[in-house]
Amino acid sequence: MADFEEIEGASSLQEDEKKASLLGPDEDSNDTESVEESQNNNYKYFALYTYHANRPSPTTSPTNEGPEGSSVADFLQKEAVANSDLSISVIATDLPAENETELRSTIAKRLSRGTVYSGSGNIAAMEIGLGTHDAMSYCYYCLLRQPRDETLRMEGDSGGMTSREYVVCLITNEDSVLDLFRSELDVFSHGLLPLVDANLTEIGQIQEYLSSWYSSAVEYICRSVQKLQNGIPYLIHAAMMDYKVDIQGADDTCKKDIQKFCNCCSLAGVLHQRQISSESDSNTATSGTSTTLVDIDSGDTSKTQKPTEGRTTFTLKIEGDAVNFDNTECNDFCLDWAKALSTSHVDRPVYLRQVVENFKLRAIQDMNTLKRLIRQAESDHYALYRSYLFLKNCGNGAILLQTAKMEDHTATAHDAQHVLKSLEEFIEENGGFTNRKR
Structure with missing residues (x-):
């Protein structure tokens, strides 16, 4: 069991390093004044x-x-x-x-x-x-x-x-x-x-x-952050879970801004299957393993989103300056993301977008890590436990597990489905994920 404790300690250290790298560039007051002066000359x-x-x-x-x-x-x-x-x-x-x-x-x-x-x-x-x-x-x-x-x-x-x-x-x-x-x-x-x-x-x-x-x-991202305020983590969580977002009570401009912000935070446009050649397919069928990892694609998200039918609806109601949500579920990852967006520089679209892209990159890297562990866990029980520790400690386990379940290649890989089911059952038996609710 000492090995497992070392894994958990290393995971915690890596988590702290990741958080430090995601909060955007450090800037003192002089740098901020310089940026503001530069913005005036744009x-x-x-x-x-x-x-x-x-x-x-x-x-x-x-x-x-x-x-x-x-x-x-x-x-x-x-x-x-x-x-x-x-x-x-x-x-x-x-x-x-x-x-x-x-x-x-x-x-x-x-x-x-x-x-x-x-x-x-x-x-x-x-x-x-x-x-x-x-x-x-x-x-x-x-x-x-x-x-x-x-x-x-x-x-x-x-x-x-x-x-x-x-x-x-x-x-x-x-x-x-x-x-x-x-x-x-x-x-x-x-x-x-x-x-x-x-x-x-x-x-x-x-x-x-x-x-x-x-x-x-460009500036929609500033207006969205300023409008959503404390509700940012809940919308990020909905976007990451690929929920259908229903915006009520807002004018057309506000609706479009929030929808763009939701699309900006969603992984639907950047997570997709790499096209595997027929030769690779035959090799995969022979070996019983999958080599598919998450790839990055800057294409249109409408081509990769799930059909509206069967998707969970996330309702957002706007009444004046008040914004209410019917679902306030989120996790540590979304809270860290929202904090990095809302703590400062809310009037700087480039800074906000860089923060968004940094967190999306981390989510993609975590997804690749999880897929490698799942692939190893098909024949290694120690890797199965490492998968559990990773999901438990990464702060984004529920979203990563949901994304892994929805991947096309896992839907046809019996061993991978067995690993995912075992992970779900074990996580539920041990109290589930520590998702936050308001």
Whole structure:
């Protein structure tokens, strides 16, 4: 039993080290004043461009059929050649004229090289004359394409096609904000599609929409933390458990802010199965073990969330400044997370998002540790006990166990299911997890 005590002691030491590393960067008063002064000098601009893109004939679409088919590289090269002399026009912007001209030239060069793709946006450092001399600006730019049947038309006898496409650009001098909030910026950018049409009749609405990009896609996290206050750990717990969140009594802006914050804290978009090749599947079936670990994916959470049916509903009621919850269950991990968010710097979105990402990374690392222990416990009773100690001491055991049960590979692995069931029964016999309730 001495070995088990050593394990528990080491686990406690590691826990203290983890907590210290998750609370964000240490800053004295001088650093804080410097950050506040820097924030006052930050700028945020936008620009929306349009152009007519030429595309090769459908018969030259990329395939993977070997030498007889056109490769993806060949197709992209043909498309780049077809658009080598394209001209882009500005639809809406708040940039000074000189800086807008520099940005338009830079974007046009990237488009002509075929290095701008639809879907997820890109981020690049650019010199477009903003700020002090030789200062770099950081630009998020995303290509928007309308549905194929609405925009494509045949051009001449060549069989090629042309379509009207758009590039949204969001510019700031904050080097980390665009990368940290890239997924929100993708959603925001694609929200422009309903506003742009063939005649571009809604310029006023487009201008108003684009001018809100920083508030909508970045500052929501500050408003959510300030609004939820002591209720932050309960919403984090609901997000981690992948509950369906029902927000009542709030206006549309507040609802959207809290839903974005919930999605931001959820692991639904970052935990997924690695695709295993048929050869790996056969090896796994032969050995009776699974090599699947948690991987990180920055894709859309809507593709990885469970269906609404069968999910537990978490109700949040807002009445003025008061926020009430129908479920106040949480754990030490969520309490530490909430404390790191609410103790200071609640008006700094970059700091808050870094705290969120640090805690999500820790949850992913803990999930990988648990999966390794479960895999070992299939043939080792000592590893089974280590799994129990890990779940008991990590402060997030209930969520990790729930996530492990929901993984697709464990649903078909008999040995893993047996280990999980044994862990559940043993934990219940020993008083369960020490979840906190208000």
